[in-house]
Amino acid sequence: MIRADTAREFEAFAAKHNLRGATIVLNSEGGSVHGAIALGRAIRKLEMTTTVGRTVPVKGAADPRVANIVPRADCESMCAFVLLSGAKRIVPPEARVRVHQIWLGDRRDDAAAANYSAEDLVLVQRDIGKLAQYTIEMGGSVDLLELSLRIPPWEPMRVLSRDEMRRMKLDNSDLTDARASAPQSTASAATNQFAPRRVSFSSREERERGWVMAENGGSTSLRRRHPLTVEGDDIGSIDLTFACGDKAGEFVVLYSELRRNVEDAGPQPLKSVELRIANKIIPLTVEATRPGQNPGEQMSNASGAVTSGMLQNFAASGLRSLVIESTAENSDPAVVRIGNTGAAANVTRLLSHCAQPANASAEHAELKRPAQ
Secondary structure (H helix, E strand, C coil): CECCCHHHHHHHHHHHCCCCCCEEEECECCECHHHHHHHHHHHHHCCCEEEECEEEECCCCCCCCCEEEECCCEEECCHHHHHCCCCEEECCCCCEEEECCCCCHHHCCCHHHCCCCHHHHHHHHHHHHHHHHHHHHCCCCHHHHHHHCCCCCCCCCEECCHHHHHHCCCCCCCCCCHHHHCCCCHHHHHHHCCCCCCEECCCCCCCCCCCEEEEECCEEEEEEEEEEEECCEEEEEEEEEEEECCCCCEEEEEEEEEECCCCCCCCCCEEEEEEEECCEEEEEEECCCEECCCCCCEEEEEEEEEEHHHHHHHHCCCCCEEEEEEEECCCCCEEEEEECCCHHHHHHHHHHHHCCHHHHHHHHHHCCCCCC
């Protein structure tokens, strides 16, 4: 993890060892923006080579510091910008470099439900400016920063392709490669390199923040609305609802998805929906896709069942989240991670409500989907 004091620790180590021209192997989930920028500048000052990998101690070696480098590793988030600091940069084929937006660390786990002040926005924009300046200073491409800033915290990190890493100057190990030296227009890059691979959820619509109790059709349920985005572009929203089931300790889960601007692509029926909660994968039964209320809108639904234990595990403290993955015709899976803001108190209320036999049986019989 890259912390604010990581650069200071590195410089203290470098003062005791001759690291000029050496290779530094990166395997990190990212971390502090300021820490990564300071570390990158310290690495560039020593004209080091950067690469991605893990060090594995050699069994039986007389010196415990002796290790082999294993290329199967991850360089995520701000680690990509540290990778950029190498005078020479090498990314093995087995390694993965993944990027996403910078965000306020204490609100990353459920960013869509958090509150933000004007001061928060000032901090984020200031850091984006510093990161842009650093990227140019290291000889990188602004495409790296632009793509990173597309991916909101609730979407999966974006894995960079080999071509993207070369074009963004993250890998300059073969400068004679035609792909690395050939000029490429901005329009061409946007069309060929930034095609959406993952779909996730966001919206500008006014909404409740976090998980809330809702009354619908005479039933009481736990509901969360979340935006739907494709690499940050707003295309709709989803509703996820938990309600009383017809058995003790069982709860119905309803998934509703609204997509906009689907006229050009035509209908894209859902093939499958999976809910990942409490380390369990719950396949949901998909219903037919239908047109929405407005032109260019499409509605999709799915349903299934979870246990009270799964809900209690999700609602527990510790920054827990659940994941929805849906697969539509002719497209990659859509993935969204949803935090548990508001779940702790409201799951308890739902469990208590559904524990009353009269409520459980009546509400299961009358349960309807949430209005969009």
